[in-house]
Amino acid sequence: MSAPALAAELVCPQPWPDAALPLLAARGLSIALGGRELCRAFDFAVRAGQCVAILGRNGAGKTTLLHALAGLHDEGSAATVRGEVRFGTRPCAAWPPLQAARFRGLLPQHRASPFAATVLETVLIGRHPHLGRWGWEGEADAAIARAALAAVGLQGFDDRDLRALSGGEQQRVALATLLTQTPRLLLLDEPLNHLDLHHQIATLELLAALAAAGRGVVMVLHDLDMAARYADSIVLLDGAGGVTVGSRDEVLTEATLSHAFGHPLQRCEVAGKTVFLP
Amino acid sequence: MSRARLARHPFLALALLALAALAALALALAVGSIAVPAREVFAALFGDGGGTGAAVVRELRLSRALACFASGGLLALAGTLMQVLLRNPLADPYILGVSGGAAVGALAAVVLGFAAPWMDAAALVGALAAMLAVFGLAHGDGSWTQTRLLLTGVIVAAGCGAAITLMLALAPAAQVRSMLFWLMGDASAANRPWPALVVLAVGLAAALPFGRDLNVLARGQLSAQALGVDTRRLRRGLYVLASLFTAVAVTLVGTVGFVGLVVPHLTRLVLGNDQRVLMPASALAGGALLTVADTLARTVIAPRQLPVGVLTVLIGVPVFLFLLARNARGQTR
Numbered sequence: 001m002s003a004p005a006l007a008a009e010l011v012c013p014q015p016w017p018d019a020a021l022p023l024l025a026a027r028g029l030s031i032a033l034g035g036r037e038l039c040r041a042f043d044f045a046v047r048a049g050q051c052v053a054i055l056g057r058n059g060a061g062k063t064t065l066l067h068a069l070a071g072l073h074d075e076g077s078a079a080t081v082r083g084e085v086r087f088g089t090r091p092c093a094a095w096p097p098l099q100a101a102r103f104r105g106l107l108p109q110h111r112a113s114p115f116a117a118t119v120l121e122t123v124l125i126g127r128h129p130h131l132g133r134w135g136w137e138g139e140a141d142a143a144i145a146r147a148a149l150a151a152v153g154l155q156g157f158d159d160r161d162l163r164a165l166s167g168g169e170q171q172r173v174a175l176a177t178l179l180t181q182t183p184r185l186l187l188l189d190e191p192l193n194h195l196d197l198h199h200q201i202a203t204l205e206l207l208a209a210l211a212a213a214g215r216g217v218v219m220v221l222h223d224l225d226m227a228a229r230y231a232d233s234i235v236l237l238d239g240a241g242g243v244t245v246g247s248r249d250e251v252l253t254e255a256t257l258s259h260a261f262g263h264p265l266q267r268c269e270v271a272g273k274t275v276f277l278p
Numbered sequence: 279m280s281r282a283r284l285a286r287h288p289f290l291a292l293a294l295l296a297l298a299a300l301a302a303l304a305l306a307l308a309v310g311s312i313a314v315p316a317r318e319v320f321a322a323l324f325g326d327g328g329g330t331g332a333a334v335v336r337e338l339r340l341s342r343a344l345a346c347f348a349s350g351g352l353l354a355l356a357g358t359l360m361q362v363l364l365r366n367p368l369a370d371p372y373i374l375g376v377s378g379g380a381a382v383g384a385l386a387a388v389v390l391g392f393a394a395p396w397m398d399a400a401a402l403v404g405a406l407a408a409m410l411a412v413f414g415l416a417h418g419d420g421s422w423t424q425t426r427l428l429l430t431g432v433i434v435a436a437g438c439g440a441a442i443t444l445m446l447a448l449a450p451a452a453q454v455r456s457m458l459f460w461l462m463g464d465a466s467a468a469n470r471p472w473p474a475l476v477v478l479a480v481g482l483a484a485a486l487p488f489g490r491d492l493n494v495l496a497r498g499q500l501s502a503q504a505l506g507v508d509t510r511r512l513r514r515g516l517y518v519l520a521s522l523f524t525a526v527a528v529t530l531v532g533t534v535g536f537v538g539l540v541v542p543h544l545t546r547l548v549l550g551n552d553q554r555v556l557m558p559a560s561a562l563a564g565g566a567l568l569t570v571a572d573t574l575a576r577t578v579i580a581p582r583q584l585p586v587g588v589l590t591v592l593i594g595v596p597v598f599l600f601l602l603a604r605n606a607r608g609q610t611r
Contacts, residue, residue: 070504072500072503072504096506097503097507098506099506101504101505101506102506104504105504105505106501108498108500108501108504110498111497111498111501112498113365113496113497113498114366115367115496115546115551116550117550117551118550121550121551122497125493125497125501125505126505128490128491128493128494128506129505129506131490136554181505
């Protein structure tokens with residue numbers, strides 16, 4: 001099945017009638033971690049249909065920023081976040097946790113469960129915010145989970161032990177869990193980790209198709225070429241507090257990227273696609 | 279029946295476990311220095327059976343069997359909750375020093391000459407203090423937590439052991455006997471099972487609605503928050519419940535090790551990892567295990583009695599190893 005067809009299978013239950021209203025809006029957002037400034041107050045919005053890439057060198061604060069955009073904070077994290085993040089019309093802190101979980105989902109970078117579980121059990125975890133206190137996952141939930149597994153190319157993996165899967169397969173299980181959550185706003189921390197080239201492209205095609213179907217996608221990426229190909233806007237962190245927000249063509253320039261990554265980069269056009277040569 | 283099939287039918291598994299628990303209780307009532315036939319046990323419980331057999335069942339064996347069932351269930355449930363709380367399958371009230379903390383509290387109350395209700399309160403305070411120390415020091419969600427947690431738990435348990443030895447050495451001879459009760463895990467003096475049974479029932483009923491939240495929490499704190507779980511409140515609740523369960527169990531039968539570690543493991547191996555099934559299953563299996571262990575403890579070398587804590591380990595280890603070995607071959611879980 002094509003990516004748009006797969007994306008169409010994963011219906012988002014929350015309508016978003018007002019296309020002009022951003023799904024996510026950050027105003028005056030600044031983040032510091034351990035006395036180091038990661039982002040100096042900046043504004044940023046994600047609209048339905050947008051696919052945004054967060055770029056920057058190691059330790060620039062991409063993950064911390066993504067968590068702040070999700071309205072989450074680690075209990076152990078020393079990050080201080082200032083400014084406001086809104087989901088729709090309300091500040092994210094004003095959303096009840098379960099309601100927020102139906103609206104935005106996060107693909108975390110590190111996941112390790114100490115307990116054994118099958119693939120289907122793991123993916124069904126994504127249904128949690130949709131079920132009541134006493135609710136059990138039913139056939140409808142399993143159908144959504146199976147559609148999500150099919151969308152990441154893992155159909156038939158239902159009863160496999162999660163810990164017997166390869167790194168790339170586990171990454172796709174995590175992606176399927178996020179899809180099963182059916183959030184309108186998808187926040188992904190390095191969704192391409194461990195994936196082979198084919199599945200990198202398939203994943204990005206799927207995310208782009210979800211965006212095209214009215215979702216919002218924000219992803220931390222390392223691959224500039226993929227960002228140039230699939231993201232329509234970019235948040236670039238330079239590691240010293242500077243944040244550049246703009247459309248793909250505004251931000252992905254040789255000068256800006258070379259400065260942010262501390263390495264000279266050359267922009268080339270190959271077969272109609274933009275690539276950056278280090 | 280295979281594991282996979284049982285895991286798909288959690289209510290059947292729970293029903294089987296409930297039957298096993300009833301069988302264990304019936305065995306505990308019927309077996310002993312005076313064998314009481316099943317008919318008389320039934321009459322003693324539900325009718326107006328007279329005679330020595332009925333009196334033994336009603337006045338001695340029933341309260342002891344129920345005390346063992348309640349303590350076993352509480353310890354197993356505490357282990358289940360702690361394993362989710364710390365995302366570590368090795369967490370257990372005994373290993374983490376919580377049992378030791380409870381014993382220190384209770385023994386200190388004995389040494390200081392407080393009455394029995396204060397002993398229970400002191401056990402609870404001791405359990406909470408030990409768990410606070412372990413939890414506070416090993417707090418975090420990184421990969422280092424497991425080692426750090428276990429080391430912290432071992433150190434706290436060792437400290438509790440030293441404090442217990444010190445109190446035993448300093449205590450007047452008349453009190454040493456009642457203090458040894460704690461350290462051996464002995465149910466012979468357990469004659470007030472009802473508070474523990476109530477705590478078990480109410481605690482389980484309070485934890486069950488949060489079963490799916492626990493499933494989510496087991497995948498990690500960040501994922502749980504992103505899925506709408508109030509992890510801070512949930513973890514606090516788990517912490518308090520697990521400590522309370524441990525303290526109540528230890529107050530009743532002393533420091534019985536192993537139940538909190540092995541029973542959740544066994545149930546998990548057979549039933550999978552859904553906490554909604556695992557919690558009641560662990561409570562039933564833990565209760566049944568301790569009841570059977572105590573029945574053996576007072577019959578194998580009758581008229582002398584063994585400490586039940588020794589028996590739980592002797593029963594638990596081979597069963598656990600067998601399941602682990604079978605599982606490694608089956609590659610299922």
